[in-house]
Amino acid sequence: MALSAIFLIFFLVMHLLINLLSVFNEGLFNEASHFMGTNPVIQFAMQPVLIFGVVYHFVMGFILEIQNRNARVVSYARNNGAANSTWMSRNMIYSGMFILIFLVIHFIDFWFPEMNTKYILGDMSGMHNGEFRYFEELQHKFVPIWRVALYVMGFVFLALHLLHGFNSAFQSVGANNKYTNGLKGFGKAYAILIPAGFIFIALFHHFNH
Amino acid sequence: MNLTLKIWRQKGANDKGKMVDYKVTDISEHMSFLEMMDVLNEQLIAEGEEPVAFDHDCREGICGMCSMYINGEAHGPDRGITTCQLHMRMFNDGDTITIEPWRAKAFPVIKDLIVDRTSFERIQQAGGYISVNTSGNTQDANAIPISKHAADEAMDAATCIGCGACVATCKNSSAMLFVGAKVSQYALLPQGQVEAADRVKNMVAQMDLEGFGNCTNTGACEVECPKGISLTNIARMNREFLKANLKG
Helix, strand or coil: CHHHHHHHHHHHHHHHHHHHHHHHCHHHHHHHHHHHHHCHHHHHHHHHHHHHHHHHHHHHHHHHHHHHHHCCCCCCCCCCHHHCCCHHHHCHHHHHHHHHHHHHHHHHHHHHHHHHHHHHCCCCCCEECCEECHHHHHHHHCCCHHHHHHHHHHHHHHHHHHHHHHHHHHHHCCCCCCCHHHHHHHHHHHHHHHHHHHHHHHHHHHHCC | CCEEEEEEECCCCCCCCEEEEEEECCCCCCCEHHHHHHHHHHHHHHCCCCCCCCCCCCCCCCCCCCCCEECCEECCCCCCCCHHHCEHHHCCCCCEEEEECCCCCCCCEEECCEECCHHHHHHHHHHCCCCCCCCCCCCCHHHCCCCHHHHHHHHHHHCCCCCCHHHHHCCCCECHHHHHHHHHHHHCCHHHCCCHHHHHHHHHHHHHHHCCECCCCCCHHHHHCCCCCCCHHHHHHHHHHHHHHHHC
Protein backbone atom coordinates (compact mmCIF):
# COMPACT_ATOMS: atom_id res chain seq x y z
CA MET A 1 0.00 0.00 0.00
CA ALA A 2 2.69 2.46 1.08
CA LEU A 3 5.07 1.48 -1.71
CA SER A 4 2.38 1.95 -4.37
CA ALA A 5 1.53 5.30 -2.72
CA ILE A 6 5.15 6.49 -2.96
CA PHE A 7 5.25 5.36 -6.59
CA LEU A 8 2.08 7.34 -7.32
CA ILE A 9 3.49 10.38 -5.49
CA PHE A 10 6.41 10.40 -7.95
CA PHE A 11 4.06 9.84 -10.89
CA LEU A 12 1.89 12.84 -9.93
CA VAL A 13 4.91 15.16 -10.10
CA MET A 14 5.76 13.95 -13.60
CA HIS A 15 2.13 14.23 -14.73
CA LEU A 16 1.91 17.80 -13.41
CA LEU A 17 5.18 18.88 -15.02
CA ILE A 18 4.06 17.64 -18.45
CA ASN A 19 0.62 19.23 -18.04
CA LEU A 20 2.19 22.54 -17.01
CA LEU A 21 3.86 22.65 -20.42
CA SER A 22 0.38 23.23 -21.86
CA VAL A 23 0.20 26.52 -19.96
CA PHE A 24 3.63 27.83 -20.94
CA ASN A 25 4.36 26.36 -24.35
CA GLU A 26 1.78 24.77 -26.66
CA GLY A 27 4.39 23.34 -29.04
CA LEU A 28 6.45 21.78 -26.28
CA PHE A 29 3.31 20.26 -24.75
CA ASN A 30 2.40 18.71 -28.10
CA GLU A 31 5.93 17.32 -28.52
CA ALA A 32 5.97 15.88 -24.99
CA SER A 33 2.49 14.37 -25.37
CA HIS A 34 3.41 12.76 -28.67
CA PHE A 35 6.62 11.36 -27.21
CA MET A 36 4.80 9.96 -24.15
CA GLY A 37 2.01 8.57 -26.32
CA THR A 38 4.17 6.82 -28.89
CA ASN A 39 7.41 5.85 -27.15
CA PRO A 40 7.30 2.03 -26.84
CA VAL A 41 9.14 1.97 -23.50
CA ILE A 42 6.61 4.36 -21.98
CA GLN A 43 3.60 2.78 -23.66
CA PHE A 44 4.39 -0.90 -23.19
CA ALA A 45 6.64 -0.96 -20.11
CA MET A 46 5.94 2.08 -17.92
CA GLN A 47 2.22 2.45 -18.65
CA PRO A 48 1.35 -1.12 -17.54
CA VAL A 49 3.43 -0.60 -14.38
CA LEU A 50 1.50 2.61 -13.70
CA ILE A 51 -1.87 0.93 -14.25
CA PHE A 52 -0.82 -1.92 -11.98
CA GLY A 53 0.28 0.62 -9.33
CA VAL A 54 -3.05 2.45 -9.47
CA VAL A 55 -5.17 -0.73 -9.42
CA TYR A 56 -3.04 -2.29 -6.66
CA HIS A 57 -3.37 0.87 -4.53
CA PHE A 58 -7.16 0.91 -4.82
CA VAL A 59 -7.64 -2.84 -4.33
CA MET A 60 -5.35 -2.89 -1.28
CA GLY A 61 -7.14 0.17 0.09
CA PHE A 62 -10.48 -1.62 -0.07
CA ILE A 63 -9.05 -4.85 1.39
CA LEU A 64 -7.50 -2.95 4.31
CA GLU A 65 -10.76 -1.10 4.92
CA ILE A 66 -12.74 -4.35 5.03
CA GLN A 67 -10.20 -5.98 7.37
CA ASN A 68 -10.20 -2.94 9.62
CA ARG A 69 -13.98 -2.75 9.81
CA ASN A 70 -14.09 -6.44 10.69
CA ALA A 71 -11.67 -5.82 13.56
CA ARG A 72 -14.41 -3.97 15.49
CA VAL A 73 -17.68 -5.87 15.51
CA VAL A 74 -19.57 -3.56 17.89
CA SER A 75 -19.20 0.19 17.36
CA TYR A 76 -18.95 2.75 20.13
CA ALA A 77 -22.16 4.51 21.13
CA ARG A 78 -20.08 7.68 21.38
CA ASN A 79 -16.75 8.18 19.65
CA ASN A 80 -14.80 11.44 19.58
CA GLY A 81 -12.34 10.81 16.75
CA ALA A 82 -11.71 14.53 16.26
CA ALA A 83 -10.10 14.65 19.71
CA ASN A 84 -7.07 12.67 18.61
CA SER A 85 -6.79 12.52 14.82
CA THR A 86 -7.38 14.55 11.68
CA TRP A 87 -10.48 14.26 9.50
CA MET A 88 -8.24 13.34 6.56
CA SER A 89 -6.65 10.42 8.39
CA ARG A 90 -10.02 8.99 9.42
CA ASN A 91 -11.62 9.31 5.99
CA MET A 92 -8.96 8.07 3.55
CA ILE A 93 -11.39 5.50 2.16
CA TYR A 94 -13.91 8.22 1.23
CA SER A 95 -11.38 10.64 -0.29
CA GLY A 96 -9.90 7.61 -2.09
CA MET A 97 -13.30 6.55 -3.42
CA PHE A 98 -13.98 10.02 -4.77
CA ILE A 99 -10.56 10.00 -6.44
CA LEU A 100 -11.44 6.61 -7.97
CA ILE A 101 -14.67 8.03 -9.41
CA PHE A 102 -12.70 11.02 -10.69
CA LEU A 103 -10.11 8.71 -12.25
CA VAL A 104 -12.80 6.77 -14.12
CA ILE A 105 -14.11 10.05 -15.56
CA HIS A 106 -10.54 11.18 -16.31
CA PHE A 107 -9.87 7.92 -18.17
CA ILE A 108 -13.12 8.28 -20.16
CA ASP A 109 -12.13 11.88 -21.01
CA PHE A 110 -8.54 11.30 -22.06
CA TRP A 111 -7.15 7.79 -21.82
CA PHE A 112 -9.84 5.72 -23.58
CA PRO A 113 -10.12 8.10 -26.59
CA GLU A 114 -6.31 8.07 -26.84
CA MET A 115 -6.19 4.24 -26.77
CA ASN A 116 -9.00 4.13 -29.34
CA THR A 117 -7.24 6.52 -31.74
CA LYS A 118 -3.86 4.84 -31.49
CA TYR A 119 -4.50 1.14 -31.06
CA ILE A 120 -8.00 0.54 -32.51
CA LEU A 121 -8.12 3.11 -35.32
CA GLY A 122 -4.37 2.70 -35.79
CA ASP A 123 -3.59 6.43 -36.07
CA MET A 124 -0.21 6.89 -34.41
CA SER A 125 0.50 10.22 -36.13
CA GLY A 126 -0.89 12.40 -33.33
CA MET A 127 -2.02 14.81 -36.06
CA HIS A 128 -5.34 16.42 -36.90
CA ASN A 129 -5.71 18.69 -39.94
CA GLY A 130 -1.96 18.77 -40.35
CA GLU A 131 -1.22 19.84 -36.76
CA PHE A 132 -0.63 18.04 -33.47
CA ARG A 133 -4.03 17.40 -31.86
CA TYR A 134 -3.04 17.11 -28.17
CA PHE A 135 -3.23 20.77 -27.11
CA GLU A 136 -6.50 21.37 -28.97
CA GLU A 137 -8.07 18.28 -27.42
CA LEU A 138 -6.95 19.35 -23.94
CA GLN A 139 -8.39 22.86 -24.28
CA HIS A 140 -11.60 21.52 -25.77
CA LYS A 141 -12.12 19.24 -22.76
CA PHE A 142 -12.06 22.15 -20.34
CA VAL A 143 -14.65 24.28 -22.12
CA PRO A 144 -17.69 22.96 -20.16
CA ILE A 145 -17.78 24.48 -16.68
CA TRP A 146 -19.24 21.28 -15.17
CA ARG A 147 -16.14 19.33 -16.16
CA VAL A 148 -13.86 22.02 -14.71
CA ALA A 149 -15.88 21.94 -11.46
CA LEU A 150 -15.63 18.15 -11.35
CA TYR A 151 -11.86 18.25 -11.88
CA VAL A 152 -11.44 20.93 -9.20
CA MET A 153 -13.42 18.77 -6.76
CA GLY A 154 -11.37 15.72 -7.73
CA PHE A 155 -8.14 17.58 -6.97
CA VAL A 156 -9.48 18.94 -3.67
CA PHE A 157 -10.12 15.33 -2.61
CA LEU A 158 -6.65 14.43 -3.88
CA ALA A 159 -5.22 17.18 -1.65
CA LEU A 160 -7.16 15.85 1.35
CA HIS A 161 -5.96 12.32 0.58
CA LEU A 162 -2.34 13.44 0.25
CA LEU A 163 -2.41 15.59 3.40
CA HIS A 164 -2.53 12.36 5.37
CA GLY A 165 -1.29 9.88 2.78
CA PHE A 166 2.09 11.43 1.99
CA ASN A 167 3.52 11.13 5.49
CA SER A 168 1.56 7.98 6.27
CA ALA A 169 3.28 6.20 3.38
CA PHE A 170 6.74 7.05 4.72
CA GLN A 171 5.78 6.07 8.28
CA SER A 172 4.53 2.70 6.97
CA VAL A 173 7.85 1.88 5.34
CA GLY A 174 9.59 2.66 8.62
CA ALA A 175 10.87 6.15 7.84
CA ASN A 176 10.48 7.97 11.14
CA ASN A 177 13.73 9.65 12.14
CA LYS A 178 15.41 13.05 12.50
CA TYR A 179 14.26 14.01 8.99
CA THR A 180 10.59 13.28 9.73
CA ASN A 181 9.63 16.81 10.77
CA GLY A 182 11.12 18.19 7.56
CA LEU A 183 9.42 15.48 5.54
CA LYS A 184 6.09 16.30 7.19
CA GLY A 185 6.43 19.93 6.14
CA PHE A 186 7.41 18.92 2.62
CA GLY A 187 4.49 16.47 2.51
CA LYS A 188 1.98 19.18 3.45
CA ALA A 189 3.42 21.52 0.80
CA TYR A 190 3.31 18.72 -1.76
CA ALA A 191 -0.29 17.81 -0.85
CA ILE A 192 -1.42 21.38 -1.48
CA LEU A 193 0.83 22.49 -4.35
CA ILE A 194 0.46 19.48 -6.64
CA PRO A 195 -3.39 19.46 -6.68
CA ALA A 196 -3.34 23.28 -6.84
CA GLY A 197 -1.18 23.00 -9.95
CA PHE A 198 -3.69 20.68 -11.62
CA ILE A 199 -6.56 23.00 -10.63
CA PHE A 200 -4.67 25.96 -12.10
CA ILE A 201 -4.24 24.12 -15.41
CA ALA A 202 -7.95 23.24 -15.62
CA LEU A 203 -8.98 26.82 -14.86
CA PHE A 204 -6.35 28.27 -17.20
CA HIS A 205 -7.64 26.31 -20.17
CA HIS A 206 -11.27 27.04 -19.30
CA PHE A 207 -10.68 30.78 -19.34
CA ASN A 208 -8.24 30.81 -22.28
CA HIS A 209 -9.88 28.58 -24.83
CA MET B 1 -21.90 17.67 41.19
CA ASN B 2 -24.84 15.67 39.87
CA LEU B 3 -24.29 13.51 36.81
CA THR B 4 -26.11 11.25 34.39
CA LEU B 5 -24.12 8.16 33.44
CA LYS B 6 -24.81 6.13 30.33
CA ILE B 7 -23.05 2.83 30.98
CA TRP B 8 -22.69 -0.31 28.88
CA ARG B 9 -24.21 -3.24 30.76
CA GLN B 10 -23.61 -6.78 29.55
CA LYS B 11 -24.26 -9.81 31.75
CA GLY B 12 -21.73 -12.04 30.03
CA ALA B 13 -19.78 -12.74 26.88
CA ASN B 14 -22.85 -14.09 25.10
CA ASP B 15 -25.27 -11.40 26.28
CA LYS B 16 -26.26 -8.76 23.74
CA GLY B 17 -25.71 -5.85 26.13
CA LYS B 18 -27.16 -2.34 26.18
CA MET B 19 -26.57 1.20 27.41
CA VAL B 20 -28.27 1.91 30.78
CA ASP B 21 -28.77 5.34 32.36
CA TYR B 22 -27.89 6.03 36.00
CA LYS B 23 -27.95 9.16 38.16
CA VAL B 24 -25.25 9.93 40.73
CA THR B 25 -25.42 12.90 43.09
CA ASP B 26 -23.04 14.86 45.31
CA ILE B 27 -19.93 13.76 43.41
CA SER B 28 -16.86 15.69 44.56
CA GLU B 29 -14.64 17.21 41.86
CA HIS B 30 -11.66 15.87 43.83
CA MET B 31 -12.75 12.27 43.33
CA SER B 32 -11.07 10.06 40.78
CA PHE B 33 -13.28 8.64 38.06
CA LEU B 34 -13.07 5.18 39.59
CA GLU B 35 -14.09 6.56 43.01
CA MET B 36 -17.15 8.00 41.29
CA MET B 37 -17.81 4.50 39.89
CA ASP B 38 -17.41 3.12 43.43
CA VAL B 39 -20.09 5.57 44.62
CA LEU B 40 -22.39 4.37 41.84
CA ASN B 41 -21.75 0.74 42.71
CA GLU B 42 -22.44 1.29 46.43
CA GLN B 43 -25.67 2.99 45.38
CA LEU B 44 -26.59 0.03 43.13
CA ILE B 45 -25.79 -2.53 45.87
CA ALA B 46 -27.95 -0.56 48.33
CA GLU B 47 -30.77 -0.67 45.81
CA GLY B 48 -30.32 -4.41 45.37
CA GLU B 49 -29.01 -4.10 41.81
CA GLU B 50 -25.97 -5.71 40.22
CA PRO B 51 -22.95 -3.35 40.48
CA VAL B 52 -21.12 -2.35 37.30
CA ALA B 53 -18.16 -4.64 36.67
CA PHE B 54 -14.96 -2.82 35.70
CA ASP B 55 -11.24 -3.61 35.74
CA HIS B 56 -8.95 -1.81 38.20
CA ASP B 57 -5.99 -2.62 40.38
CA CYS B 58 -3.24 -0.20 41.40
CA ARG B 59 -5.30 2.97 40.87
CA GLU B 60 -2.11 4.97 40.30
CA GLY B 61 -1.56 4.60 36.57
CA ILE B 62 0.97 1.79 36.67
CA CYS B 63 -0.77 -1.56 36.26
CA GLY B 64 -2.73 -0.93 33.05
CA MET B 65 -5.87 -2.65 34.28
CA CYS B 66 -8.43 0.17 34.14
CA SER B 67 -9.95 0.46 30.72
CA MET B 68 -12.96 2.68 30.11
CA TYR B 69 -14.00 4.50 26.97
CA ILE B 70 -15.33 7.75 28.43
CA ASN B 71 -17.22 10.28 26.32
CA GLY B 72 -15.77 8.82 23.14
CA GLU B 73 -12.13 8.68 24.28
CA ALA B 74 -9.95 5.95 25.76
CA HIS B 75 -9.29 6.83 29.43
CA GLY B 76 -11.48 9.91 29.04
CA PRO B 77 -10.86 13.50 28.02
CA ASP B 78 -7.51 14.13 29.79
CA ARG B 79 -4.07 13.36 28.30
CA GLY B 80 -1.22 11.10 29.48
CA ILE B 81 -3.37 9.38 32.10
CA THR B 82 -5.19 6.13 32.76
CA THR B 83 -8.86 6.05 33.79
CA CYS B 84 -7.88 5.79 37.47
CA GLN B 85 -5.91 9.05 37.14
CA LEU B 86 -8.84 10.87 35.57
CA HIS B 87 -10.44 13.30 38.01
CA MET B 88 -14.03 14.45 38.22
CA ARG B 89 -12.87 18.07 37.92
CA MET B 90 -12.66 17.35 34.19
CA PHE B 91 -16.48 17.27 34.16
CA ASN B 92 -19.22 19.75 35.00
CA ASP B 93 -22.34 19.58 37.12
CA GLY B 94 -25.23 18.25 35.06
CA ASP B 95 -23.01 16.47 32.51
CA THR B 96 -24.02 13.24 30.83
CA ILE B 97 -21.05 10.86 30.68
CA THR B 98 -20.98 7.90 28.31
CA ILE B 99 -18.93 4.94 29.60
CA GLU B 100 -18.18 1.96 27.36
CA PRO B 101 -15.76 -0.97 27.32
CA TRP B 102 -12.82 -1.15 24.88
CA ARG B 103 -14.32 -2.17 21.53
CA ALA B 104 -12.33 -4.62 19.40
CA LYS B 105 -12.91 -8.12 18.09
CA ALA B 106 -9.63 -9.11 19.78
CA PHE B 107 -10.89 -7.68 23.11
CA PRO B 108 -14.22 -9.47 23.65
CA VAL B 109 -16.38 -8.21 26.51
CA ILE B 110 -16.39 -10.50 29.56
CA LYS B 111 -18.89 -8.48 31.59
CA ASP B 112 -20.06 -4.84 31.55
CA LEU B 113 -16.86 -2.77 31.15
CA ILE B 114 -14.40 -5.66 31.52
CA VAL B 115 -12.79 -6.97 28.35
CA ASP B 116 -10.53 -9.96 27.74
CA ARG B 117 -7.08 -8.59 26.88
CA THR B 118 -5.23 -11.92 26.93
CA SER B 119 -4.61 -11.43 23.20
CA PHE B 120 -1.88 -8.98 24.31
CA GLU B 121 -0.38 -11.67 26.51
CA ARG B 122 -0.33 -14.15 23.63
CA ILE B 123 1.46 -11.57 21.45
CA GLN B 124 3.98 -11.06 24.24
CA GLN B 125 4.45 -14.82 24.60
CA ALA B 126 5.09 -15.08 20.85
CA GLY B 127 8.34 -13.12 21.09
CA GLY B 128 8.38 -10.45 23.80
CA TYR B 129 11.30 -11.93 25.72
CA ILE B 130 15.06 -12.43 25.65
CA SER B 131 17.03 -15.58 26.40
CA VAL B 132 19.25 -15.17 29.44
CA ASN B 133 21.68 -17.69 30.89
CA THR B 134 20.35 -18.41 34.37
CA SER B 135 22.80 -21.18 35.25
CA GLY B 136 24.64 -19.01 37.76
CA ASN B 137 26.92 -17.42 35.15
CA THR B 138 24.45 -14.67 34.20
CA GLN B 139 26.25 -11.63 32.84
CA ASP B 140 25.54 -8.40 34.70
CA ALA B 141 23.41 -6.26 32.35
CA ASN B 142 25.30 -3.19 33.55
CA ALA B 143 28.51 -4.66 32.14
CA ILE B 144 27.17 -4.37 28.59
CA PRO B 145 27.84 -0.91 27.09
CA ILE B 146 24.63 0.76 25.90
CA SER B 147 24.43 4.33 24.64
CA LYS B 148 22.37 6.79 26.69
CA HIS B 149 20.17 7.51 23.65
CA ALA B 150 19.38 3.81 23.05
CA ALA B 151 18.77 3.20 26.76
CA ASP B 152 16.37 6.17 26.93
CA GLU B 153 14.46 5.09 23.85
CA ALA B 154 14.22 1.49 25.07
CA MET B 155 13.01 2.71 28.47
CA ASP B 156 10.40 4.96 26.81
CA ALA B 157 9.09 1.96 24.84
CA ALA B 158 9.14 -0.23 27.93
CA THR B 159 6.84 2.16 29.81
CA CYS B 160 3.93 0.67 27.84
CA ILE B 161 1.60 -0.83 30.45
CA GLY B 162 -0.42 -2.84 27.91
CA CYS B 163 -3.72 -1.23 28.87
CA GLY B 164 -5.06 -1.46 25.29
CA ALA B 165 -6.07 2.20 24.92
CA CYS B 166 -4.23 2.23 21.58
CA VAL B 167 -6.47 -0.55 20.25
CA ALA B 168 -9.59 0.97 21.78
CA THR B 169 -9.02 4.39 20.26
CA CYS B 170 -7.78 3.26 16.85
CA LYS B 171 -10.54 3.36 14.26
CA ASN B 172 -9.07 0.11 12.89
CA SER B 173 -8.60 -1.58 16.30
CA SER B 174 -4.93 -1.90 15.46
CA ALA B 175 -2.45 -3.09 18.09
CA MET B 176 0.59 -1.74 16.25
CA LEU B 177 1.54 0.78 18.97
CA PHE B 178 1.56 -1.93 21.64
CA VAL B 179 3.49 -4.40 19.48
CA GLY B 180 5.78 -1.63 18.21
CA ALA B 181 6.66 -0.69 21.80
CA LYS B 182 7.28 -4.29 22.81
CA VAL B 183 9.45 -4.96 19.74
CA SER B 184 11.33 -1.68 20.23
CA GLN B 185 12.21 -2.16 23.88
CA TYR B 186 14.29 -5.20 22.87
CA ALA B 187 15.37 -4.14 19.38
CA LEU B 188 17.14 -1.12 20.84
CA LEU B 189 19.24 -3.15 23.28
CA PRO B 190 22.12 -5.58 22.65
CA GLN B 191 20.36 -8.28 24.70
CA GLY B 192 17.50 -8.25 22.20
CA GLN B 193 19.57 -8.81 19.07
CA VAL B 194 19.84 -12.61 19.16
CA GLU B 195 16.11 -13.18 18.69
CA ALA B 196 15.37 -9.90 16.89
CA ALA B 197 14.24 -11.37 13.55
CA ASP B 198 12.13 -14.16 15.04
CA ARG B 199 10.66 -11.80 17.62
CA VAL B 200 9.21 -9.29 15.21
CA LYS B 201 7.96 -11.94 12.77
CA ASN B 202 6.30 -14.02 15.50
CA MET B 203 4.75 -11.07 17.33
CA VAL B 204 3.33 -9.57 14.12
CA ALA B 205 2.00 -12.99 13.06
CA GLN B 206 0.29 -13.43 16.46
CA MET B 207 -1.10 -9.88 16.25
CA ASP B 208 -2.68 -10.69 12.89
CA LEU B 209 -3.96 -14.02 14.18
CA GLU B 210 -5.73 -12.31 17.08
CA GLY B 211 -7.81 -10.24 14.64
CA PHE B 212 -6.46 -6.75 15.28
CA GLY B 213 -6.82 -4.29 12.40
CA ASN B 214 -4.11 -2.62 10.32
CA CYS B 215 -2.37 0.65 11.17
CA THR B 216 -3.30 3.56 8.91
CA ASN B 217 -1.22 6.07 10.89
CA THR B 218 -4.04 8.27 12.16
CA GLY B 219 -1.91 8.86 15.27
CA ALA B 220 -4.91 8.56 17.62
CA CYS B 221 -3.11 5.84 19.63
CA GLU B 222 -0.14 8.11 20.37
CA VAL B 223 -2.48 10.90 21.55
CA GLU B 224 -4.56 8.68 23.83
CA CYS B 225 -1.70 6.50 25.17
CA PRO B 226 -1.39 7.14 28.92
CA LYS B 227 2.36 6.60 28.70
CA GLY B 228 3.01 8.70 25.59
CA ILE B 229 4.35 5.80 23.51
CA SER B 230 5.50 7.34 20.24
CA LEU B 231 4.61 6.39 16.66
CA THR B 232 8.37 6.06 16.05
CA ASN B 233 8.01 2.63 17.67
CA ILE B 234 5.62 1.55 14.91
CA ALA B 235 8.07 2.77 12.27
CA ARG B 236 10.88 0.88 14.03
CA MET B 237 8.76 -2.29 14.11
CA ASN B 238 8.06 -1.89 10.39
CA ARG B 239 11.81 -1.56 9.73
CA GLU B 240 12.57 -4.58 11.91
CA PHE B 241 9.84 -6.57 10.13
CA LEU B 242 11.19 -5.62 6.70
CA LYS B 243 14.75 -6.42 7.75
CA ALA B 244 13.72 -9.79 9.23
CA ASN B 245 11.82 -10.80 6.10
CA LEU B 246 14.59 -9.69 3.73
CA LYS B 247 17.04 -11.85 5.71
CA GLY B 248 14.67 -14.78 5.25
